[in-house]
Amino acid sequence: MKPTERTRQQLDPIGSTGVSSITVVLLLLLIVYCAVATLAGEGHIRFPLVALAALLVLVAGLVVSMRGASPYRAPFRQGRHLTSLAVVLVAAVLAEVSTWQVPVLGWQNWGPVAVGGLLLVLAPFRPAKELITAGIVASAFLGFVVLIEARDSTTDVPAIVVILAQVTPVLALSLAGAAYSHGVTRQIVSWQRKVAETNLEIVDELREGIATSVRRDRITTLDREVIPFFSRVLQTGVVTDADRARAREIAQSIRAIMVAEVDRSWLEVMIETAGGDGPGRSGAAAAVIHDPDRLAAGMYVEQRTALRALISTLREQQGFTRDDLDISITADGEINRVEVVARIDVGAVSRSAFVPYLALLRSAFDEVEMDIDPPRLRIRFSYEQH
Amino acid sequence: MSLGLPAHLVPRSEDSVTLRASHAVGFTCLVSAILVAVGYQSADPAGTLWPAILAPAVALLSLWLAARSDTVLTSILALAVGAAGMGVYIIAFSAAGVLDHDDFSITLPAIALLVVGGPGRGQLARILWELVGYAVSQLVIAVVTLSTGIVQHFDVTTAIVLTAILTIQLLNALLRSPFTTAQPRLHRATREEQVAILRHRIEVRAAALMHDTVLSHLAALGGSTDRTVNPQLLSQMATDLHLLQGEEWLDDATMDAGPSAGAWQQSPLFAAIAESRELGLEVDVTGDLPAVTRLRRGTAQTLALAVKQCLVNVLRHSGTSRAEVVIYALDDEVSVMVIDAGRGFVESEAATDRLGIRQSVRRRMESIGGTVQVWSTPGRGTSIMLRVPVQESADAVGRAER
Numbered sequence: 001m002k003p004t005e006r007t008r009q010q011l012d013p014i015g016s017t018g019v020s021s022i023t024v025v026l027l028l029l030l031i032v033y034c035a036v037a038t039l040a041g042e043g044h045i046r047f048p049l050v051a052l053a054a055l056l057v058l059v060a061g062l063v064v065s066m067r068g069a070s071p072y073r074a075p076f077r078q079g080r081h082l083t084s085l086a087v088v089l090v091a092a093v094l095a096e097v098s099t100w101q102v103p104v105l106g107w108q109n110w111g112p113v114a115v116g117g118l119l120l121v122l123a124p125f126r127p128a129k130e131l132i133t134a135g136i137v138a139s140a141f142l143g144f145v146v147l148i149e150a151r152d153s154t155t156d157v158p159a160i161v162v163i164l165a166q167v168t169p170v171l172a173l174s175l176a177g178a179a180y181s182h183g184v185t186r187q188i189v190s191w192q193r194k195v196a197e198t199n200l201e202i203v204d205e206l207r208e209g210i211a212t213s214v215r216r217d218r219i220t221t222l223d224r225e226v227i228p229f230f231s232r233v234l235q236t237g238v239v240t241d242a243d244r245a246r247a248r249e250i251a252q253s254i255r256a257i258m259v260a261e262v263d264r265s266w267l268e269v270m271i272e273t274a275g276g277d278g279p280g281r282s283g284a285a286a287a288v289i290h291d292p293d294r295l296a297a298g299m300y301v302e303q304r305t306a307l308r309a310l311i312s313t314l315r316e317q318q319g320f321t322r323d324d325l326d327i328s329i330t331a332d333g334e335i336n337r338v339e340v341v342a343r344i345d346v347g348a349v350s351r352s353a354f355v356p357y358l359a360l361l362r363s364a365f366d367e368v369e370m371d372i373d374p375p376r377l378r379i380r381f382s383y384e385q386h
Numbered sequence: 387m388s389l390g391l392p393a394h395l396v397p398r399s400e401d402s403v404t405l406r407a408s409h410a411v412g413f414t415c416l417v418s419a420i421l422v423a424v425g426y427q428s429a430d431p432a433g434t435l436w437p438a439i440l441a442p443a444v445a446l447l448s449l450w451l452a453a454r455s456d457t458v459l460t461s462i463l464a465l466a467v468g469a470a471g472m473g474v475y476i477i478a479f480s481a482a483g484v485l486d487h488d489d490f491s492i493t494l495p496a497i498a499l500l501v502v503g504g505p506g507r508g509q510l511a512r513i514l515w516e517l518v519g520y521a522v523s524q525l526v527i528a529v530v531t532l533s534t535g536i537v538q539h540f541d542v543t544t545a546i547v548l549t550a551i552l553t554i555q556l557l558n559a560l561l562r563s564p565f566t567t568a569q570p571r572l573h574r575a576t577r578e579e580q581v582a583i584l585r586h587r588i589e590v591r592a593a594a595l596m597h598d599t600v601l602s603h604l605a606a607l608g609g610s611t612d613r614t615v616n617p618q619l620l621s622q623m624a625t626d627l628h629l630l631q632g633e634e635w636l637d638d639a640t641m642d643a644g645p646s647a648g649a650w651q652q653s654p655l656f657a658a659i660a661e662s663r664e665l666g667l668e669v670d671v672t673g674d675l676p677a678v679t680r681l682r683r684g685t686a687q688t689l690a691l692a693v694k695q696c697l698v699n700v701l702r703h704s705g706t707s708r709a710e711v712v713i714y715a716l717d718d719e720v721s722v723m724v725i726d727a728g729r730g731f732v733e734s735e736a737a738t739d740r741l742g743i744r745q746s747v748r749r750r751m752e753s754i755g756g757t758v759q760v761w762s763t764p765g766r767g768t769s770i771m772l773r774v775p776v777q778e779s780a781d782a783v784g785r786a787e788r
Contacts, residue, residue: 004388010388011388011390012388012389012390012391013388013390014388014390014568014569014572015390015391015396015569016390018561018562021561022557022558022561025557025561026553026554026557029553033546105489105490105491106489106490106542106543107489107542107543107546109490120407123407158425158426158428158429159425160421160422160424160425160428161422161425161426161490161491164418164421164422164425164490165490167418168414168415168418168494171414171418172410172411172414172415172418173411175410175411175413175414176407176408176410176411177407178410179403179406179407179409179410180403180404180406180407183402183403183406183407184399184403187391187399187403188390188391191389191390191391191395192387192389195387195389195573195576196387196576199576199577199580200580202577202580203577203580203581203584206581206584207584210581210584210585210588211588214585214588214589214592215592218592218596218630219630219631222600222630226600226604227627227631230603230623230627231627233607233615233620233623234620234623234624234627237614237615237617237620238613238614238615239607239610239612239613239614239615240613243607244607244608244609244610245608247604247605247607247608248604248608250604251601251604251605251608254596254600254601254604255601258593258596258597258745261589261593266582266586269582270578270582301579301583302387302388304579305387305388305572305575305576305579306388306575308575308578308579309568309571309572309574309575312571312574312575312578313568313571316571356568357568360388360568360572363388364388
């Protein structure tokens with residue numbers, strides 16, 4: 001499990017699933033703007049082919065980000081950001097070259113807007129620090145390019161103003177992106193902290209009830225055999241051969257119960273208490289879960305929570321019981337592979353209903369895949385052994 | 387945790403965060419406006435551009451005030467100061483003869499007016515403030531044109547920026563995540579996970595206690611040869627029966643109590659060793675004895691029960707009646723080693739008593755974030771190393787779960 005970065009997408013994978021469509025629309029609008037700006041600034045263009053190339057490279061760079069924004073590819077990592085940014089920077093330089101030494105000091109100068117716009121649109125996906133750093137480096141680079149251009153320029157505009165015209169949109173938009181990323185992640189983290197505190201309080205209130213129920217389970221076992229036996233031995237202070245055999249017999253049965261309980265994984269406990277029409281409590285987990293090497297134990301809390309949420313969603317689908325579920329966990333070298341197969345009424349449930357859980361699983365596990373082959377929904381993912 | 391804000395809190399959060407982001411744009415534009423004026427001034431030292439340097443600086447201050455306090459008054463002040471500053475900027479630039487070839491500089495103070503924002507929640511309030519900012523900026527241009535005769539062409543850039551801001555807001559409102567049920571479900575799953583962890587901790591404790599008491603006595607009874615039961619065993623059985631039927635034995639709250647007070651003699655480990663001596667084992671204790679008092683009470687108790695079980699195993703299985711306990715202390719860890727020179731065993735083959743080491747020692751130690759290492763060679767004795775962190779972290783507990 002890779003460490004979580006301080007981005008909205010990674011801290012709140014479910015809430016960020018809607019962001020992908022906003023990102024795609026905004027990046028498409030950015031392309032439209034750049035194309036219109038090129039046409040409107042036609043009079044300034046010295047090398048039309050370079051201007052065209054600039055637009056094509058821009059589209060390529062922004063498509064990299066559009067693809068990355070999809071929840072099916074979450075999370076959006078640094079490598080993709082830098083690739084996309086580098087390509088868009090090339091586009092901005094080409095745009096500048098197409099009007100080489102013709103000052104374009106207005107909205108038709110689209111290069112810096114494209115670079116800044118990309119950094120703004122990536123705000124839900126990348127941490128604030130990275131966006132600021134990228135903004136500063138990109139603006140320094142573009143400033144340097146126009147500085148070379150302005151060296152031999154004959155216009156009245158001072159070089160510093162030409163550089164500022166290039167740098168300001170990049171800095172303004174990347175700072176806006178960073179402010180968004182920082183603000184949003186701060187709110188999510190503080191909400192999560194609040195939830196964790198409330199959870200602790202609630203769990204604390206349940207503590208006594210849980211202890212009582214565990215105690216009741218044990219006492220039931222004890223009441224049946226041990227307490228009558230001990231009481232008798234205590235009363236008489238004598239052990240016969242029959243008593244010794246009985247003691248060994250009781251010890252055997254208690255040990256068997258304890259071994260079974262100790263061996264149960266969190267996943268089995270969850271399935272057993274889930275309810276269904278199939279085998280009873282003790283047999284339910286065996287029918288649903290195939291985990292011969294007891295690999296469920298190796299999941300982190302975060303991973304268990306994600307799987308819990310997925311299973312509870314499946315269970316809430318109409319007519320779905322745990323008997324419609326199969327979970328298998330197998331070891332493949334250092335990697336544990338999980339496959340969840342559910343038989344659901346696909347007519348009633350669309351693929352998109354599972355998108356938030358897919359995003360959630362993606363944040364906790366690796367190699368997450370989902371396919372629907374009615375009436376079967378199959379989700380596969382993996383995690384490293386630790 | 388991967389939990390996001392609940393659906394009803396999202397619009398408000400988006401509101402405050404996007405306002406902050408647009409303020410960042412405003413600040414950058416005003417700083418840039420100052421630098422542009424400085425640039426023109428240094429290119430033409432004879433020109434009078436200082437008002438164009440001062441005006442955005444004052445506007446910057448008023449925008450900062452509006453961003454900080456978020457009241458109608460500070461917003462109106464920022465709009466008024468920004469508008470006046472923009473007027474001064476245009477006039478100063480026009481007087482210096484800059485305006486003919488620069489579409490960029492004039493738009494900087496105008497954009498700063500768009501993003502002032504103001505109090506009032508919701509999309510509509512945000513849009514209204516932006517439209518007011520835009521109207522003010524265009525009004526400034528009109529007034530300057532009328533009063534000074536400086537002709538301005540239509541300010542395309544500011545109009546584009548306004549369109550962009552409105553588009554982002556519209557998309558945000560229209561395409562917000564439609565999955566309103568997923569977030570509460572995840573919320574519930576995080577809580578269930580916490581409950582499961584707690585329940586598991588209590589079950590581990592219950593199982594270990596059952597093992598140490600009931601199973602231990604049954605084993606003693608089953609393996610006894612005398613017809614009369616050893617009085618010590620009888621009294622231990624009576625005490626344990628009473629304990630098991632009582633209410634306190636699973637009181638998990640003791641796990642979270644602070645560091646255990648008192649010297650070595652008051653520590654649970656001391657008591658556990660004393661009990662083992664009563665059972666007939668000779669125990670040598672060496673090392674950093676007071677170190678165990680640095681442990682939290684629950685941790686110290688669990689460690690003591692695990693050590694006790696190791697000592698009971700020595701007595702029961704090793705064929706020797708001598709054991710050595712050595713305590714080592716590091717800054718963040720206390721380790722206890724239990725050594726005997728008995729017959730030893732192979733852990734994986736010790737099937738008949740597989741709960742002993744696994745349940746009473748290993749699980750127990752894991753439940754407090756500790757670890758167990760066993761070195762045993764048949765015929766050469768056994769060493770068991772129990773290690774616990776001094777500050778048990780919640781994470782360690784979480785990972786130690788099944």
